[in-house]
Amino acid sequence: MAKYLLIESRDPFESNDTAFAYELATGLAGAGNEVTLFLVQNGVLPARNGARADGLLAVMKAGVKVLADDFSLAERGIGNARLRAGITPAPIETVVDHLEQGHKTLWH
Amino acid sequence: MAKTLAFALMDPPYESENLTTAFRLLDAAARRGHTIKVFAYEGAAALAFTRQAPHPNPVHGKNLAEENHPTTKDQVAALLASAEKHGGKVDWVNCGMCVDERGVGEFVEGTRRGSPADFHAFCEAADGVLAIPTK
Numbered sequence: 001m002a003k004y005l006l007i008e009s010r011d012p013f014e015s016n017d018t019a020f021a022y023e024l025a026t027g028l029a030g031a032g033n034e035v036t037l038f039l040v041q042n043g044v045l046p047a048r049n050g051a052r053a054d055g056l057l058a059v060m061k062a063g064v065k066v067l068a069d070d071f072s073l074a075e076r077g078i079g080n081a082r083l084r085a086g087i088t089p090a091p092i093e094t095v096v097d098h099l100e101q102g103h104k105t106l107w108h
Numbered sequence: 109m110a111k112t113l114a115f116a117l118m119d120p121p122y123e124s125e126n127l128t129t130a131f132r133l134l135d136a137a138a139r140r141g142h143t144i145k146v147f148a149y150e151g152a153a154a155l156a157f158t159r160q161a162p163h164p165n166p167v168h169g170k171n172l173a174e175e176n177h178p179t180t181k182d183q184v185a186a187l188l189a190s191a192e193k194h195g196g197k198v199d200w201v202n203c204g205m206c207v208d209e210r211g212v213g214e215f216v217e218g219t220r221r222g223s224p225a226d227f228h229a230f231c232e233a234a235d236g237v238l239a240i241p242t243k
Contacts, residue, residue: 095133096113099113100113
């Protein structure tokens with residue numbers, strides 16, 4: 001079982017490519033890998049409670065741990081209380097944590 | 109324990125939020141004393157270009173000091189200084205062909221000219237690798 005960190009920087013309302021990144025996360029988790037999805041920049045927008053986010057919900061349902069960059073959230077005025085349940089704010093150091101441990105880290 | 113982390117950057121200065129995130133990541137790694145290897149490719153080859161200059165903002169009525177315009181060359185220099193302060197180091201390589209295409213061959217001291225072969229070597233030596241492509 002491999003460990004993956006997928007970083008999503010794009011907003012699904014801006015880029016259809018995010019669907020592929022979500023599918024990759026879901027597929028890797030379904031294959032038995034340990035997968036974390038780190039949302040950053042406009043990638044945090046679907047983390048808002050009430051936002052239309054079918055792809056992201058499927059990722060969470062697949063058992064992927066979903067984190068949202070705290071700086072990106074603050075920049076966009078998204079307080080923790082507005083986050084969808086199951087998504088946790090996290091600092092950028094989280095990415096360094098994964099790199100240190102040699103996890104496969106992909107940026108989209 | 110210090111690790112070796114390799115990064116590839118591709119975005120040019122002043123265009124993408126990717127660079128803000130990239131410098132935040134590099135800063136976090138530098139504060140932990142890691143060995144950081146950066147391959148600055150395509151537009152990112154201009155990040156360490158020394159002839160970048162801050163400017164005032166007459167539209168907002170701000171002089172040079174008030175505008176306090178950040179430059180990526182200063183951010184690169186600050187990264188190198190922070191890494192050294194925390195016991196790590198940075199090997200920052202500017203892609204030579206990319207540099208020549210853009211005429212940005214004057215680099216921040218402590219960075220160097222190189223090629224994609226350097227990035228290959230970086231990846232082989234690193235504990236962790238992250239490539240941040242352009243959108």
